[in-house]
Amino acid sequence: MRIKPRLVDKIVRLFFNFQAFFTVGILVVIVAVIFFKGAPHISLGFIFSSPEDMGRHGGIFSTIIGTVLLVLLSIFLATPLGVGTAIFLTEYTKESIFTKFIRFGVESLAGIPSILYGLFGFIFFVIKLKMGWSVLSGMLTITIMILPTIIRTSEEAIKAVPRNLRIVSYSLSATRWETVKKVVIPSAVPGILTGIMLSVGRAVGETAAVIFTMGSSLRLPTSLMDSSRTMAVHFYILAREGISMEKAYATALVLVMSILIINIIAYYLMNKMISKYS
Amino acid sequence: MKRINFTKEHFVKYVLTIFALSSLLFLFLIFIFILFEGLPLFHKIGLKNIIFGFKWAPTKGSFGIFPMIVSSFLVTLGALFVGAPMGLSCAIYLSEYSGKKMKMFLKPALELLAGIPSVVYGFLGVVYIVPFVRNYFGGAGFSLLSTSIILGVMILPTIISISFDAITSVPKTYREGSFAMGATKWQTIYKVVIPSAKSGILASFILGMGRAIGETMAVIMVAGNALKIPTSILDPLRTLTSNIALELAYATGDHRLGLFSTGVVLLVIIMILNYIANFGIKKKVIR
Numbered sequence: 147m148r149i150k151p152r153l154v155d156k157i158v159r160l161f162f163n164f165q166a167f168f169t170v171g172i173l174v175v176i177v178a179v180i181f182f183k184g185a186p187h188i189s190l191g192f193i194f195s196s197p198e199d200m201g202r203h204g205g206i207f208s209t210i211i212g213t214v215l216l217v218l219l220s221i222f223l224a225t226p227l228g229v230g231t232a233i234f235l236t237e238y239t240k241e242s243i244f245t246k247f248i249r250f251g252v253e254s255l256a257g258i259p260s261i262l263y264g265l266f267g268f269i270f271f272v273i274k275l276k277m278g279w280s281v282l283s284g285m286l287t288i289t290i291m292i293l294p295t296i297i298r299t300s301e302e303a304i305k306a307v308p309r310n311l312r313i314v315s316y317s318l319s320a321t322r323w324e325t326v327k328k329v330v331i332p333s334a335v336p337g338i339l340t341g342i343m344l345s346v347g348r349a350v351g352e353t354a355a356v357i358f359t360m361g362s363s364l365r366l367p368t369s370l371m372d373s374s375r376t377m378a379v380h381f382y383i384l385a386r387e388g389i390s391m392e393k394a395y396a397t398a399l400v401l402v403m404s405i406l407i408i409n410i411i412a413y414y415l416m417n418k419m420i421s422k423y424s
Numbered sequence: 425m426k427r428i429n430f431t432k433e434h435f436v437k438y439v440l441t442i443f444a445l446s447s448l449l450f451l452f453l454i455f456i457f458i459l460f461e462g463l464p465l466f467h468k469i470g471l472k473n474i475i476f477g478f479k480w481a482p483t484k485g486s487f488g489i490f491p492m493i494v495s496s497f498l499v500t501l502g503a504l505f506v507g508a509p510m511g512l513s514c515a516i517y518l519s520e521y522s523g524k525k526m527k528m529f530l531k532p533a534l535e536l537l538a539g540i541p542s543v544v545y546g547f548l549g550v551v552y553i554v555p556f557v558r559n560y561f562g563g564a565g566f567s568l569l570s571t572s573i574i575l576g577v578m579i580l581p582t583i584i585s586i587s588f589d590a591i592t593s594v595p596k597t598y599r600e601g602s603f604a605m606g607a608t609k610w611q612t613i614y615k616v617v618i619p620s621a622k623s624g625i626l627a628s629f630i631l632g633m634g635r636a637i638g639e640t641m642a643v644i645m646v647a648g649n650a651l652k653i654p655t656s657i658l659d660p661l662r663t664l665t666s667n668i669a670l671e672l673a674y675a676t677g678d679h680r681l682g683l684f685s686t687g688v689v690l691l692v693i694i695m696i697l698n699y700i701a702n703f704g705i706k707k708k709v710i711r
Contacts, residue, residue, distance in 0.1 A: 152608060155608040155609055159521060162517040166518065170534060176540060176548060180548075238437055248445070253702060255450060255454075257694055257695075257697075258638075259690070261668055263454075266457055269458070293447060321433050350541075351539070351543070353641045354640040354641055354665075358669075385645070402544060409535075
């Protein structure tokens with residue numbers, strides 16, 4: 147018997163509907179599980195006191211400081227490098243072998259898995275440059291890791307700035323750099339910020355590249371040469387070594403919520419950029 | 425006044441050129457240092473004994489990583505088996521079926537999946553997927569199956585966003601032509617849209633594979649990390665990435681070099697996958 151095409155069409159439509167909502171369902175379930183299992187163990191004390199007894203008791207304060215330190219320092223380094231690269235690629239050159247090489251470099255960096263960044267950071271910063279397991283080694287490794295994200299999103303943002311704005315600026319006898327500084331960058335800010343926020347999210351959740359470069363000391367870092375532990379690393383150790391399920395869920399909640407908030411801000415900024423120019 | 429601007433322009437251009445070159449420099453450093461540490465052992469032990477060696481006993485001079493190479497490919501295929509149909513369906517739904525409002529809500533929601541850290545996936549895998557597999561399928565639960573499920577979900581955002589781009593870039597006129605011939609929506613998607621977006625969709629699968637093969641922390645937590653080639657989907661396994669992450673913290677001497685050799689193999693596989701994927705994406709743009 148031949149099945150009617152219209153019937154097939156309806157069944158397929160149902161199937162795709164189901165698939166899409168099933169997939170979103172996965173996200174909802176993950177967030178819900180983390181929320182309901184973690185929320186009972188969260189308190190101000192948990193956030194503002196440091197871990198005791200390997201994390202069995204106490205809170206996660208020192209790991210929050212470790213995370214914030216790592217992320218801020220890496221962003222501080224990666225933003226000028228990344229935005230600079232994006233400006234160079236879009237405003238200062240035409241497509242050539244040279245830009246192809248740079249793009250190849252950026253694409254390749256984006257594809258390298260975090261464990262290889264960890265391996266590289268470990269041998270280069272920790273061992274060869276004798277920085278040891280430290281915030282410094284960690285932030286340099288993470289800087290390289292998030293660079294491709296910042297470059298790509300900034301490039302998209304800069305490309306989205308209408309040509310007319312530049313032409314007007316040039317016609318007022320502004321130089322190239324003046325145009326970039328006063329016209330292009332200000333218009334591309336929401337897009338650039340999107341890239342930065344996405345990178346922050348990635349750095350906050352990173353484990354493999356951080357654990358082998360920054361170590362996992364639970365003490366509050368007092369200098370760049372101190373080892374420190376991020377929330378993600380702390381969560382990994384709590385979960386993997388079975389130290390405390392309650393603390394693990396609570397840490398996961400703080401971790402996942404901060405990443406979700408960061409990503410939502412990123413999408414908000416991206417939409418702002420899109421609606422501005424289309 | 426004009427002269428100052430002129431030199432400033434040059435200065436800015438030089439600085440930006442150096443910034444742009446930094447990515448290439450970093451890539452170069454990563455290659456050099458991983459190869460520099462990883463290659464000597466290939467020379468000492470022999471390429472064949474490492475890549476096709478079955479025994480990993482680094483303290484006793486055996487550095488065979490063949491089971492890990494096989495395991496890495498198995499989990500990657502497993503992940504693709506789980507993630508590719510789901511991801512492609514979502515992409516098709518978003519591009520062809522969903523209304524504008526729905527898309528505004530669904531697309532960011534699906535992309536948020538990418539933001540969830542791999543340790544969280546691993547943890548939920550241990551707490552929910554592993555016991556589920558143990559109870560309903562047997563074995564210890566730490567297995568190829570559990571790992572494939574977790575990785576399959578983890579590669580969804582990659583597959584969805586790239587195949588979505590490929591599908592939406594198929595010109596509207598193709599669809600209209602098909603509808604004009606009396607084809608239904610599904611016939612149009614199946615016979616016109618998907619074939620036209622083929623190279624982009626394949627690229628999304630390959631990039632998904634790249635993500636799966638490079639994933640570490642989630643895999644360590646659910647794979648069981650046994651040092652042999654799995655013979656069933658319920659057997660535990662150890663991938664190239666987990667081998668590095670499990671032992672790097674305490675390895676010294678030749679043992680550490682062995683982990684870098686593992687890294688070299690991983691790096692080569694990843695570069696090949698990325699190269700193929702970029703080729704697929706470029707082809708789409710040219711057309």
